[in-house]
Amino acid sequence: MSSNILSKVLFKRAVRATTIASGLLVFASILPALAQASNQHYQVQEFSDDYSASITAIEDEDSESNSIINVINAKTGQTLISQPASLDIEYELDNSKARQLGEKISANIANRHYGEHSVLIYDDFNFDDQKDLALRDGRNGCYGGPSYQVYLKEDNTFVHSDGFTELAQGYCGFFDIDKDSEILSTMSKSGAAWHQFKEFKVINDEPVVVRIIEEEWNNRSLLSITESKKINGKMKVENYEMLPPYAEQAENPLPYIYMLIVDNNKKMVLDSQYKDGSEQLYYAFADEEGRIELLYEGQFDYDKTKKTLSFTNRPVLYKINNQGITVKLPNKTVQLKAQPKSVFGSLDGVAQFKNVRVK
Structure with missing residues (x-):
């Protein structure tokens, strides 16, 4: 029998007989024959x-x-x-x-x-x-x-x-290894619209999941987030929405109709969604990390002369223009000023939507 045939026979027999012991796959009896028989x-x-x-x-x-x-x-x-x-x-x-x-x-x-x-x-x-x-x-x-x-x-x-x-x-x-926080992390996805991120702590030489974030694009072009976090040994689940990541660079087109950033680094965007058989405007106000704090999808009014968009989320009146956001509460008015050079897009683009009245 030739050495090549002999090595194949030996290898097949060893594979069938070998089991994982302490996680090590041992082929000691056949490796010398394989090494001699193969030039690769x-x-x-x-x-x-x-x-x-x-x-x-x-x-x-x-x-x-x-x-x-x-x-x-x-x-x-x-x-x-x-x-x-x-x-x-x-x-x-x-x-x-x-x-x-x-x-x-x-x-x-x-x-x-x-x-x-x-x-x-x-x-x-x-x-x-x-x-x-x-x-x-x-x-x-x-x-x-x-x-x-x-x-x-x-x-x-x-x-x-x-x-x-x-x-x-x-x-x-x-998996990613963060040696400062001693956190391991993984990512998986399904298509372009769904991603899952997991974080693990090592306990007794075993990775134990401590946080899971699932993100999925929704019909508003926002990210619907389901976050599960281990607190006192139990996974607590929270659902919220996020603005998608956006790099404010000239080569990147604005993903919204209109956007501005106010003094406390919070961000406001206006964009559209398909709702009730037509394209309609919505307002989203997010914190520094992009997490949505207020989402409004109702009726808007646009003053073309003053270039100001307004809506009432009872009992609060909001007025938006290039200077920022005016928030009129029942007993006081708060002015959220837009940061210099933080305004992108044009308010004139809101007039086309069914839930916007123009005057």
């Missing part, structure tokens, strides 16, 4: 003084994997992890050339959420001042993005973590 053997870029990694290409019609990632103790030569993976080796080699790494496969790249990700990430995931390992297993992330198996450093080896691996499967890119 690639070194991973140096990422540690203590460990090295290599990738061996394999061919097995019965397996979804086309490679094995090996992590080796640099001092003893012991193979600590042998993990099957589905990799695009040609892409990795092209990327290595672009980064002037020669034939070495790049490591420690995680450009969240849709950017480049390397086959190996070496960092402290559980905030215990020891660097852990994440090894690419394929493209099980959102929209075919990268996914990883995660191994936490424990004594002189690495132990597979189901909890951390779950954070590296199904999301958009590898």
